[in-house]
Amino acid sequence: MFDPKTLRYDANGLIPAIAQEAATGEVLMMAWMNAASIEKTLASGRVTYWSRSRQEFWEKGATSGNQQVLVEMRLDCDRDCLLLQVEQSGPACHTGRRNCFYTAVRQGDEVEIAKPMT
Amino acid sequence: MFDPKTLRYDANGLIPAIAQEAATGEVLMMAWMNAASIEKTLASGRVTYWSRSRQEFWEKGATSGNQQVLVEMRLDCDRDCLLLQVEQSGPACHTGRRNCFYTAVRQGDEVEIAKPMT
Numbered sequence: 269m270f271d272p273k274t275l276r277y278d279a280n281g282l283i284p285a286i287a288q289e290a291a292t293g294e295v296l297m298m299a300w301m302n303a304a305s306i307e308k309t310l311a312s313g314r315v316t317y318w319s320r321s322r323q324e325f326w327e328k329g330a331t332s333g334n335q336q337v338l339v340e341m342r343l344d345c346d347r348d349c350l351l352l353q354v355e356q357s358g359p360a361c362h363t364g365r366r367n368c369f370y371t372a373v374r375q376g377d378e379v380e381i382a383k384p385m386t
Numbered sequence: 387m388f389d390p391k392t393l394r395y396d397a398n399g400l401i402p403a404i405a406q407e408a409a410t411g412e413v414l415m416m417a418w419m420n421a422a423s424i425e426k427t428l429a430s431g432r433v434t435y436w437s438r439s440r441q442e443f444w445e446k447g448a449t450s451g452n453q454q455v456l457v458e459m460r461l462d463c464d465r466d467c468l469l470l471q472v473e474q475s476g477p478a479c480h481t482g483r484r485n486c487f488y489t490a491v492r493q494g495d496e497v498e499i500a501k502p503m504t
Contacts, residue, residue, distance in 0.1 A: 343491070345486045369462050369469040
């Protein structure tokens with residue numbers, strides 16, 4: 269039986285969660301969860317983070333419509349990081365891009381490698 | 387010009403870094419970097435984390451031989467998370483598995499979904 273309380277959280281009770289598009293392997297974003305948001309995510313099947321800035325649950329896409337449906341939750345060997353296999357609707361990034369990692373370091377410079385979805 | 391000092395670090399001066407196999411999209415592991423380890427990684431082309439437990443640089447594979455060669459470093463929109471495209475030799479996980487996320491939550495139970503490489 270999986271118990272979210274058995275994970276290793278930081279001093280603020282948070283654990284980093286990586287969202288990866290299940291079908292393609294694209295890494296979409298990284299955000300934070302607490303034990304309660306993990307329980308919500310597993311119960312609802314919709315990925316629910318903990319917003320550090322707003323100090324509240326953040327059900328991804330609840331306002332934007334760009335939901336993340338949970339396909340599978342995985343833990344790492346140290347139980348201090350989560351990998352979420354998801355199905356992302358539309359952009360995962362608040363900038364409108366498909367994923368948040370659209371800035372690459374190439375030859376010492378920052379290069380924008382993806383544009384917002386239209 | 388990319389300057390590691392412009393990233394957003396936590397209270398300990400650290401930033402999470404996700405390592406992804408460049409050729410396949412497999413998420414291998416997540417560990418932490420500081421500004422100096424980012425500089426070392428970019429200069430050497432070999433991924434160098436900061437070990438929180440040992441409080442020292444941790445050049446991945448320096449002792450095990452299971453190196454991570456950097457293909458490309460990417461930043462997220464908030465500049466507080468890195469995605470490293472790498473070429474991993476052998477297992478990335480200290481358990482001998484290819485990646486650290488070998489435990490899945492399925493029907494409420496923890497299931498081992500990968501075995502150590504032989």
